[in-house]
Amino acid sequence: MSYFDGITPVTFEGPDSNNPLAFRHYDPDEVVMGKRMEEHLRFAVCYWHNFAWEGGDPFGGRTFERPWFGDTMDHARAKADAAFDMFRILGVPYFCFHDADVRPEGADFAENTANLEAIVDLFEEKMKDGPKLLWGTANLFSHRRYMAGAATNPDPDVFAFAAATVKTCLDATHRLGGENYVLWGGREGYETLLNTDMGRELDHLAKFIEKVVDHKHRIGFEGTILIEPKPQEPTKHQYDYDVATCYGFLKRYGLENEVKLNIEQGHAILAGHSFEHEIALAQALGAFGSIDMNRNDYQSGWDTDQFPNNVPEVALAYYHILKGGGFGTGGTNFDAKLRRQSLDPEDLIAAHVGGMDVCARGLKAAAAMLEEGGLEAALTDRYAGWEGADAKHMLHEESLEDIAARVARDGVNPSPVSGRQERLENHVNRFV
Amino acid sequence: MSYFDGITPVTFEGPDSNNPLAFRHYDPDEVVMGKRMEEHLRFAVCYWHNFAWEGGDPFGGRTFERPWFGDTMDHARAKADAAFDMFRILGVPYFCFHDADVRPEGADFAENTANLEAIVDLFEEKMKDGPKLLWGTANLFSHRRYMAGAATNPDPDVFAFAAATVKTCLDATHRLGGENYVLWGGREGYETLLNTDMGRELDHLAKFIEKVVDHKHRIGFEGTILIEPKPQEPTKHQYDYDVATCYGFLKRYGLENEVKLNIEQGHAILAGHSFEHEIALAQALGAFGSIDMNRNDYQSGWDTDQFPNNVPEVALAYYHILKGGGFGTGGTNFDAKLRRQSLDPEDLIAAHVGGMDVCARGLKAAAAMLEEGGLEAALTDRYAGWEGADAKHMLHEESLEDIAARVARDGVNPSPVSGRQERLENHVNRFV
Amino acid sequence: MSYFDGITPVTFEGPDSNNPLAFRHYDPDEVVMGKRMEEHLRFAVCYWHNFAWEGGDPFGGRTFERPWFGDTMDHARAKADAAFDMFRILGVPYFCFHDADVRPEGADFAENTANLEAIVDLFEEKMKDGPKLLWGTANLFSHRRYMAGAATNPDPDVFAFAAATVKTCLDATHRLGGENYVLWGGREGYETLLNTDMGRELDHLAKFIEKVVDHKHRIGFEGTILIEPKPQEPTKHQYDYDVATCYGFLKRYGLENEVKLNIEQGHAILAGHSFEHEIALAQALGAFGSIDMNRNDYQSGWDTDQFPNNVPEVALAYYHILKGGGFGTGGTNFDAKLRRQSLDPEDLIAAHVGGMDVCARGLKAAAAMLEEGGLEAALTDRYAGWEGADAKHMLHEESLEDIAARVARDGVNPSPVSGRQERLENHVNRFV
Amino acid sequence: MSYFDGITPVTFEGPDSNNPLAFRHYDPDEVVMGKRMEEHLRFAVCYWHNFAWEGGDPFGGRTFERPWFGDTMDHARAKADAAFDMFRILGVPYFCFHDADVRPEGADFAENTANLEAIVDLFEEKMKDGPKLLWGTANLFSHRRYMAGAATNPDPDVFAFAAATVKTCLDATHRLGGENYVLWGGREGYETLLNTDMGRELDHLAKFIEKVVDHKHRIGFEGTILIEPKPQEPTKHQYDYDVATCYGFLKRYGLENEVKLNIEQGHAILAGHSFEHEIALAQALGAFGSIDMNRNDYQSGWDTDQFPNNVPEVALAYYHILKGGGFGTGGTNFDAKLRRQSLDPEDLIAAHVGGMDVCARGLKAAAAMLEEGGLEAALTDRYAGWEGADAKHMLHEESLEDIAARVARDGVNPSPVSGRQERLENHVNRFV
Ligand SMILES: [Co+2]
Ligand SMILES: [Co+2]
Ligand SMILES: [Co+2]
Ligand SMILES: [Co+2]
Ligand SMILES: [Co+2]
Ligand SMILES: [Co+2]
Ligand SMILES: [Co+2]
Ligand SMILES: [Co+2]
Known part of the structure; x- marks a missing residue:
């Protein structure tokens, strides 16, 4: 029995539908500027917020009651069943995952690897008629070993553990046909400068990424390596602060042709920018890769990772993306989580349906603007x-x-x- | 008669003095880590906030009543008299100025240039027994011609006007023995992406700075060219957002060895960083140049340019500066303005005395930390x-x-x- | 000849129009929930930003070139001509003004009063076939006498000058049939607690407002007295911080039945709230009066006073307003200013046209939500x-x-x- | 064996000591303005951050390894042993706790109550020669039943569960001789206005607090009931936003004489205020109660609850407290937590020692300012x-x-x- 029992695959019913579990704007086959919307938007659903996150916040614990919560391989398989059920219900072409989302935490690297490989076997099977992998990534921030960073940890053994872990995750991504590999440096930063050698840590981070790039080439992975800007949280200061900072870092170490950026609306806001600024800047710098289409609450000073819901804002983002030629290997990932009070299976589905519809409306508005041409004409004139x-x-x-x-x-x-x-x-x- | 009539030169009286116009901590001749404090701190007083700013804010006009307010060369000369009186009273070794601070606005470039040159003649005379010039700069943001940028203006004639103006200001700085030349790109940014070609504007900005660097070498100016990070205000988004952004920009255009950074506490805060972060990062990137030691109010979302008053914060800034070897051609400029309710001549003097004392305390604390060595030992250990x-x-x-x-x-x-x-x-x- | 020569009155042309100076959504006569849109929205245009503001910002001066800029009564009359031309072109039912917007600054109270009265005579004439007055107000913040507050000034003579000025402005508002009178306490706050007796200042502010309420009753003014929350700017801290703070202040001094609130989107944002929060809270507290429908840029930490442009946000504001029964004496004022680069007469008109259309779309969406009833049903259920x-x-x-x-x-x-x-x-x- | 084995009680060694576990400024017996420092400062250590918090953050789990982590009464007793060991080592006169900090979570109300009572028995014993209770409180935010609020929950049964729980906690506080009782409404607010009836929820909150006040009188508890302002986090918007908001709420419901405020520096910062503003305002409104002396990082948009370390800031807080007559039943609670990387027992002790010393320096500076009288004289003069x-x-x-x-x-x-x-x-x- 599926966790989503009673919920049938979501279909396009048009703008007048009042079915909360139907698309009103997202018709995958609708052609926009010569391309199907599905191919434009390249939607991906994330594994972590939907299936691994338990609804906790800094002042409270688990609110969700999912049958797959637990630390065994059986739980991990039940989770995968639910996840692929949801992917199928939504009809999304892609998903994304961290190793720690999909496998139980092992006692050591060997067990982690074995657990991951078993799940990758399972995924291979499930992906035959399911979604493809937009990107894979390693969780280098949740386990206490990473509390002071992974690549930038003062302890070389942590660097080693992280490097070994990324190897397994990049291999898994490759094996599953992933189109990108993401490095989010959530703990690559500092809590206090008093105990931090920033110059050294930046050098180590660059070395780490170099090794990832080398490994990619060595194994013949043809996807894009992406880093994801975020200014802070969990650390007080994260090295991948924003697009401009990431670009400077990559350029400094000669990595700018090998690594592109995965830009998230919420992280743009936290860094003091608009989302369209970050996209447009990445394009100007030749660094645009992919997006995480989840918004921040403008009144909250932390990463709220909410589903997009403001069409005018989303339209400006896609305007810049389309103007720059659209996605290459990138796509529209929802690194979005339900509010912790949204307890029901229906909430998981409805949140994605709403977010996908908002994106579809944004994309169509952006395409219409480009086709009309007024903005570009004004720019040329200026x-x-x-x-x-x-x-x-x-x-x-x-x-x-x-x-x-x-x-x-x-x-x-x-x-x-x-x-x-x-x-x-x-x-x-x-x-x- | 001096504007500061009745105020005698400020002297060091020691910590127990309760004379509000005496130094209690800044003794220029006190030796700290083998160097006189004056040589460590290299204080500079700015011309603009002290002598040109009239006390306005977005909701109110002039509050100050200075006899030199007005648009003639006579006013400019009276202003210079007051300025050099204040420099002398404070005993500062340096000052800084924009062209527009010191000369009346002319009808065109030729008149601006003539006015500036007449004032430079006057300064040369006055500087014989007065302070030296820490840096000169051109005001490329107040006049309405610059409303859409100077180097990044959509109109090439504005680029030309700005370039010509910088030439005169760099020449003036050279003639006056200035030790640095600053480019603050206050209008190099945008109000809305809808009318902005960011890629093109960045290219133009780089070309502009290249020309400044070329001119520097052509005339034999041996000072440092500095740009000053600030995230926004007056524009919604300024290209020189923060240290990391400036570095990436310089690196992208191959300017990183020619141009260094003038870092301001207030701008660091506006960009979401601590001051010491920006200093330490600039040092790690080889981009550290000079500082503007004026703080922002933590609860105000705009640039308040207040005099420093928090010793522990100032100490951390100097800790990183000293640890990195201290200033080269840079120094401690007060890009600070009185609150607009501080109307009296005494306020001008007292504000600087307080700020200088805070810096002196910060420097001495920083030196003591370095001499004790505990922080460095802990870092090495980590x-x-x-x-x-x-x-x-x-x-x-x-x-x-x-x-x-x-x-x-x-x-x-x-x-x-x-x-x-x-x-x-x-x-x-x-x-x- | 009109400043707006060549611009004809703006008319409703429907959503398919691409005339930038036509309404596409605002049809004053369209009936929404049983009432004409004009009567729902009660649009007002402000005098200050449109006709008195010169385009300055903290780093630059006047950018606009309006023929009426100047300090004489002739200038003031030319300004009034332009203003009423614009009101007529836009077809708005209301306008708003401060004394200092409409009359030249006199040498003293008597001259200010005489100047104001002469302009009120002129307005009376012009209003015969023009817009009505939504509210009048006194500018108690621009002149240097108010630099340390008006009602809360440490100098009782400033309190007196302010009180006398409000008398003349409330009288003028009454004579012109104004429907509300606003007190925006832009300088009622502090720059530093070090020189501030907050308890005393709050008492004085209450006394001042009591006197205004008394005068209202004495002269038979039947409009509403409104105060306008804003957290800061120009002061570091303003006493009318937000809706909750204003309510507590009014309640403390027994003024809660006499004084209501004029709520501005931009000020809500600066105080850390959403606009709809402030509206809904004011309604819950029985304090809702009127709105200033001008947004802040989410990335700017100061009051940007931009025209509204985000329909989903505006819809939520009107949703709460309609749900609470709509406006009484209040209305939708645009306390909005052009960007300082928007130099042309067309910009003034187009900005209002766009803002009015956004409000019309918002209102219609809000009405549709209420008529559909789903949100209210969900609330009742919860x-x-x-x-x-x-x-x-x-x-x-x-x-x-x-x-x-x-x-x-x-x-x-x-x-x-x-x-x-x-x-x-x-x-x-x-x-x- | 104690968790703090090898750490001896902290003593005052004077400013020249370089013992990291000695007081350099806090001498409990030093007389300041006629009163012992211990009686001025009334330090309290909190149970939750020190003994119940596991070091998690939104991106990572437990980092601390405390032998008492676990869900049994034995764990709770081991925790109490460690807590009272630490209280004794620090020599603090007070502590504070929530029910959920000290007892295991039961299956229902009855079990929670029984668990709490057993621990209260234990505390009674331990407090014979240990610290007193500054305040007790109930945790009405961590359990999932409270996810949508406690007193403001849409479900009356949650209101009931919360009310019953507060009864047990207020009784426990009374029995232990607590000097105050705190209600922090961490979930009394909303995530989205779309599902919230703010007017109703505010009424319920007031009824809840009325009942608490009634119960206090009924049982003869003579301590102060305190509420604690915080603008947001965990909720998007919390009803107890800041001091002014809390005051307005209390005044509206006639509770202003029964309930005072516990003001936290970090919460002041999150609400856009300085700490001294919140203290001074509470005093002006007659609402000052107690303080949580833990700072926020100025660059982080969430509640960091760090130990105080900036003496000038702390001095301004105590300046207002002393000027207002000092604490009544209130005190200086450290609602502060270690950074999650500070793993060692020594970190727990050292953090408090440092915080207490900072407070002692702040208090002495504040007292010196008051005794010198210059600030008050300037105010009188103004x-x-x-x-x-x-x-x-x-x-x-x-x-x-x-x-x-x-x-x-x-x-x-x-x-x-x-x-x-x-x-x-x-x-x-x-x-x-
Ligand atoms: Co995020
Ligand atoms: Co993301
Ligand atoms: Co500045
Ligand atoms: Co500066
Ligand atoms: Co405003
Ligand atoms: Co307004
Ligand atoms: Co807190
Ligand atoms: Co607290």
Whole structure:
């Protein structure tokens, strides 16, 4: 019997449906800008928040009552059954997982590895007619051994344990045909500078990632290696603070062509940015990889990982993604969790249905904006001056002295023109 | 008659003095870690907040009544008289200025230049027995022509005007023996992504800075070129967001050896960091240049530019500065302004006296911590494992496979050790 | 010739219009829940941001070039001409003003009063076929005399000057048929507790408001007295921090039946709340009055006063307003300003058109939600247990001992039920 | 054998000691302003963070390895042994606890009560020569039954369970001679307004507190009932947001004379206030009760509950406390937890020693400021104008009309005077 007994696969019923477990906007086969929505959005469901998280928060424990909660391989198999049931009900093309989500914690590395491999066997079977793997990853932050970091731990044995673990997870991802591999450095940061050698830790982190990249090539994994910016939480300061910080780190160590970014809305907000800023910046820097489409509450100072629900915001994110050519190996992962009071199986399904519909509406609005072309035309117009030969010559050839001489000689004295922000915002509101 | 009539030069009277216009902790000649405090701290007073700012805020206008407020060269000369009077009273070794602080705004570039040059003549005279110039800079943000950026303006003529202006300011700085030149990109950012081509703007900004670096070399200026991180305000998003972002930008365009950072406490706070984080990170990245020692109010979401007053915080900043070898061409600038209700000449003096004393206490505490050595010993101890040959071999030579094989074979299973954060915080409290 | 020459009155053209100066959603005569939209929304345009603000920010001065900028009565009359032209073009039923927006600053109270009265004469004339006055108010924050507060100033003469000024403004509001009078205490707060006697200042503020209430009754003004919560800016801490704080203040001094609240989205955000929270709380406390429908940028820590543009957010605000019975004397004021780069007359019009359309969409979505009834039904269901006689008895009659005895006796041991948050969010997304 | 084996009672060794487990500033018997420091500070150690919390955070589980972790009465007794050992080592006069900290969770109310009573028996014994109870409280937030609130739960049975539980905890507190009883409403708030009837929930909360007050009187408990402001976390919005909100709530329901506030630095920060603001406001409102002296990290958006370590900040808190007459039944509780990496018994002791020393330094600085009198003199001076008969007459007798007539007649036109903020900050820095 399935945990989701009585819930049938979710289908597209159109905007007038009031069935809470139907898609009203997401029709996988609808063609948008020449491509099916499913291929645009590349939805993935995460294993951790849906199946491993128990509903705790800093002031309370488990609220969910899932039959698969427990520490045995049997529990892990029951969990996998529920997970793949849900993937099938939602009809998502992808899922994502950490090792620790899917297998019981072993007493040591060998047992962890054996447990993981047994589950990967099971996944291989289940994936035959189920979703594909968008990305795999290793949980290098929950176990107490990682409390002071994994790659950046002061203890080399922790670095070793983490490295060994990533090897098994990258191998598993490869074996399951994963399209990306993610490194989220949740404990790669510090609690206090008083006990931290930041320069050394950054060097170690780079070495660690280099080894991952080497291993990827060695085993012939053709997916993308992704790191995921987040400014803080769990640590006071995380090294992968935001897109700009990650880029600087990768560039410093010559990794910028090997590693791309998985950008999460909630982490953008925590770092003081808008989600579209982080996406647009990653694109400008050639670092865009994938997204975690889960929002933060604007009034909460921690990572709330909520399902997306604001269509205008989501539309701006997809606008930049589409404008940049859409996803390559990346996709739209929901690194989103139910509120801990949402106890029912229906909540799990409905939350995803709502999130997928919000994304579908956002994508269609973004496509409509691009097809209409008004925003791009306004942009071209605004920078048109830079297309002139004189401007290009100045930019590329002239020295400060040359320019100063010309400004003085010609009495260059520019007048500003309207930035038209409200008019552009109104324009966007025609589509969302 | 001086604006500061009746106020005599401030002298060191020792901690028991209750003279509000005496130093109680800053004795320029006191030797700390083998160097006079004056040479360690390298205090600079800024021209803008002290002499050009009128006390306005977003909801109110001028509160200060300074006899030199006005738009003529006579006003500018009266302002310079007051400024150098204050420098003399405080006994500071340095000052800093923008062009727009010291000269009236002209009708065009030529008039601006002429006005600036006349003031530079005056400064040359005044500096004979007065302070030196820590850094000069150009105000590329107040005039309406810069409302959409200077180097990143969509209009190439604004880029040209800005470039020409920087030429004059860098020349002036060179002529006055300035030890650094600062570029604060207050309008290099955006109000809305809807009208912004971020990739293009970043390229233009890099070109602009390249030209500044070229000009520096052309004229033989041996000071340091500095950029100043700030996340936002006046723009919604500023390209020089924080230290990590600036570093990534410089590295991307190959400027990291030519340009260093001027780090401000208030800007660190606005970007979600501690001041000591930004300093320590800049040092780790080889990008540390100078500091603006003015704090933000922790409860205000904008740049309050207050004088420093919290000794323990200031001590941690100088701890990292001293640990990294102290200032080179940089120094301790007060980019600080009086609260707009602090109307009196005495307020101007007292605010600096208090700030300088706080810095002196911070410096001495930092030096004492370094001389005692407990923090460094704890750090060495914490990372000692990485000094072993095996750890180094793993870091530099081993692949993930090598490491995984060893972890499996040896059953590597590390146990965490205490991070001792509270004990280290207590240790610091012995000195502050 | 009008400042808005060439711009004709804005009309409703329907959602398919791509005329940027037409309403696509706001049709004043469309009936929503039995009332015309104009009567529901009660739009007001503010005088200050549109006609008095010059485009400055903390790092730059005037960007706008309006022919009426200047300090004479002629300028004030030209400004009024432009303002009423704009009111007519937009077809708004209301406007709002401060004394300092509409008259030149005089040398003293008498001149201020004379200037104001002359403008009120002019307004009386212009209002014959123009908009009505939603509310008037006095600017007690811009002039330097108010730098340390108006009602809470340490100098009783400032209290007096402020009180006298409010008298003239309340009289003017009364004469112009204003429907409310607002007191925004922008400087009623402190910069530092070190120089502040908070208990005394709160007492003075209460006395001041009492006098305003008395004067209202004395002159027969039947509008509502409103105070406007804001946590900070310009002061570090403002006494009218948020709705809950204002309520506690009014209740403490017995003013809760005389004074209601004007709630601004931007101020809600600055205080750490959502806009709908502030509205719903004010309604629960019987303190709801009116709204300022201008948003803050979520990434900026100061008051950005932007035009609303996010329909889902606006819909939640109107949902609570409609659920509470709609506006009484209150309305939807745009305390919103153009971005300082939006220089053109068209920007002024377009920004309002866009904002009004967003509000119209929000209102219609809110009405649809209420008419559908799903949210209210879910709420009734959730609290149904409290409608039982036993629950009411417990709440109103039983002591802790009674309850403990019953819990022990009956083994009361409740199980939680799902809070269904995501399902409710999905439900809302059917309407926005 | 004690968990703290080898650690001897902490004694005062003076500022020059470098023993990390000695007091350098806290000498309980030192007389400050006529009272022993122990009687001023009234230190309490909390049970929960020290003995019940396991070191988890949202991304990781237990890091601490305490022999008493477990769910039996034997574990609870071992925990009590360790706790009282620590109280004795620290020499603190008080401790605080929740029911859930000290007893195993039972299957139902009856078992919870029996478990609690058994532990209270044990505590009675242990307290004979140990610390007293500053306050007791009930944990109404960790168990899943409370996930949607306790007093504000939509299910009346949860209200009942909570009320019954508070009865047992207040009885226990009374029996143990507790000097206060705290209600922290950690789940009294909401996750989403969509499923929340705020007006109803506030009414229920008031009824709940009324019952607690009634029970207090019924059993003759003479301690103070305290509520503890916190803006959010665990809920998105907590009803006891801050001091002003709590005051308004109490006043609305006529509880302001029966209930006072327990103010925490970290919660003040989360709500956008300084700690001293919250203390000073509570004093101005007659609502000051007690403090939780644990700080938040200024860069973290959640409750970090760190031990205090910044003397200047702590000094300002005690300055307001002393100025208001010091504690009545309240005290200085450390609601502080070790960082989760601080694993050792020594960390527990050292953290408290450091925190107590910081408080002692803060108290002595505050006392010195008060004894010197400069701040109070400046304050008296600033408001001196209000002591005149005319000012008092205006405030209490005159109408707006009277005042306006006088302002017009006399040409009242006040000039501002300096607020002297920097000078006052410098003054404070003479003492900290
Ligand atoms: Co997240
Ligand atoms: Co994520
Ligand atoms: Co600044
Ligand atoms: Co600066
Ligand atoms: Co506002
Ligand atoms: Co407003
Ligand atoms: Co806390
Ligand atoms: Co607390």
